[in-house]
Amino acid sequence: MVCLPPCLAGTRVAPDDDATKRIDQEFREEQRATTNVCRLLLLGTGNSGKSTLLKQLFEIYGTPMNDRERLLYKSALFTNAVTSLAALIAAAETLDESLGTRLAGDAVECRDAFKRFQSQLAVWDKPARPPGPDIAYVMSRLWADKGIQNAYSNRTKFNLPDSAAYVLDKVYDWVSEDYVPTKQDVVMARIRTTGIVEREFRFQQTTLFKLVDVGGQRNERRKWLHCFSDVGAIIFVVSLSDFELRLEEDSSVNRLHEAITLFSEICNYPSFENIPIILFLNKKDILKQRLAEGANLRTAFPEYVGPSTYDDVVDYIGRALHKVNRDRRKTILTYRTCATDADNVKRVFEALSRVLIERSLQDSGLIV
Incomplete structure (x- = not known):
């Protein structure tokens, strides 16, 4: 039987913080040294x-x-939707009339409301305080309009992000305070x-x-x-x-x-x-x-x-x-x-x- 010194008998030896840090550092350095870097x-x-x-x-x-990091993408996704819709409206107003892209009825009012909102939009950088559902309704109504859909069908005639349909289909999500972007949302977000x-x-x-x-x-x-x-x-x-x-x-x-x-x-x-x-x-x-x-x-x-x-x-x-x-x-x-x-x-x-x-x-x- 081994007899411990009185100072150690029945006690635990507290780890040396410096020694622990040194071991951790040596482990990280060894891992880096044995890792193939490409x-x-x-x-x-x-x-x-x-x-x-x-x-x-x-x-x-x-x-x-984590959720907090993904929330940071809501502003980009909403901005992508705004940019896409603006491009579609511009195309609807300039493409050949025979393509059936002209807006009519309440779509004209929605277009005017959207343009007023767009002119006031600087940088939306507060995910906890997104624009309200009113602008989402306006954007959703425009996106469903026949003239805008005809413009979308002719999207190769002007520059439109590939993610336009995705971000416009989910515009209510981008303005919802409770919505947290998914992994796929993050992948679809367009940031130059x-x-x-x-x-x-x-x-x-x-x-x-x-x-x-x-x-x-x-x-x-x-x-x-x-x-x-x-x-x-x-x-x-x-x-x-x-x-x-x-x-x-x-x-x-x-x-x-x-x-x-x-x-x-x-x-x-x-x-x-x-x-x-x-x-x-x-x-x-x-x-x-x-x-x-x-x-x-x-x-x-x-x-x-x-x-x-x-x-x-x-x-x-x-x-x-x-x-x-x-x-x-x-x-x-x-x-x-x-x-x-x-x-x-x-x-x-x-x-x-x-x-x-x-x-x-x-x-x-x-x-x-």
């Missing part, structure tokens, strides 16, 4: 869906948002990326992915250069539905043509010579919908003679992108994605992650 640069033109993809990945693999946003999440406890998202509009692209160092791969996001649309910055330029031009610059940029590119052909759901509604790829590619079927159109767009790559040794992996679909994003990223992790380990010399 830094990804997320590129694409404006409205390609890359920021939505980043939010979706963080929702799946990162720390889940300006500057550089870096997020990170741990994948299967062994790999730390660091994703860098930069603004896709033309005036934001000059900020990319200093992000080029220490990049494991580039994820380039292209919107498949952009073949019908024009740039917000320059209405004379087709969005898909702009994406192909930018992809050519990225593929053939000397600093990216040895960096693999992951090509995400995004918004496949919208492409399917537009093709079902009669859209034709010849809008952007007059030389296209194939059928307007989903697979044929996607294959043609994919070939057009791969064709601009002048280095045939370069690794380009292509995936079809829908950034607003969590299951699709998870399946694609888990398939992709195996390739990225293996390359990252090779670059670090851990495997040969």
Whole structure:
């Protein structure tokens, strides 16, 4: 039997706070040292869906948002609804009258009320005190109007966010004091990326992915250069539905043509010579919908003679992108994605992650 000293007999030894902190710090440092870090640069033109993809990945693999954090998105969702409805009203007033977009009856009064509200709206940044239900009624009534719906049916003739129908269908939620945005609401919220946003999440406890998202509009692209160092791969996001649309910055330029031009610059940029590119052909759901509604790829590619079927159109767009790559040794992996679909994003990223992790380990010399 071991005899304890009187000072210790029948007592507990209090932990040394400094020692505990030191052990915790050593554990964190050891974890960092044994973690494979993979830094990804997320590129694409404006409205390609890359920021939505980043939010979706963080929702799946990162720390889940709490209610308080999700509440912060209500202002963005309401603002998205206001912006979308304003674009629809403007289109209804300017599109050819034969399209049946003119407002009539009480819709005119609602339009005038909405415009008065819009002129007074500065920045709505207090989720606990949203605008009242009156403006939600006005917006809901306008959204249901036949003229506005006809304008929506002709949305490829003007710039309208892809999330317009989603945010307008739920306008009463955005003004409800009790409503807390869901995960899907957060993913659907449209907040333009300006500057550089870096997020990170741990994948299967062994790999730390660091994703860098930069603004896709033309005036934001000059900020990319200093992000080029220490990049494991580039994820380039292209919107498949952009073949019908024009740039917000320059209405004379087709969005898909702009994406192909930018992809050519990225593929053939000397600093990216040895960096693999992951090509995400995004918004496949919208492409399917537009093709079902009669859209034709010849809008952007007059030389296209194939059928307007989903697979044929996607294959043609994919070939057009791969064709601009002048280095045939370069690794380009292509995936079809829908950034607003969590299951699709998870399946694609888990398939992709195996390739990225293996390359990252090779670059670090851990495997040969």
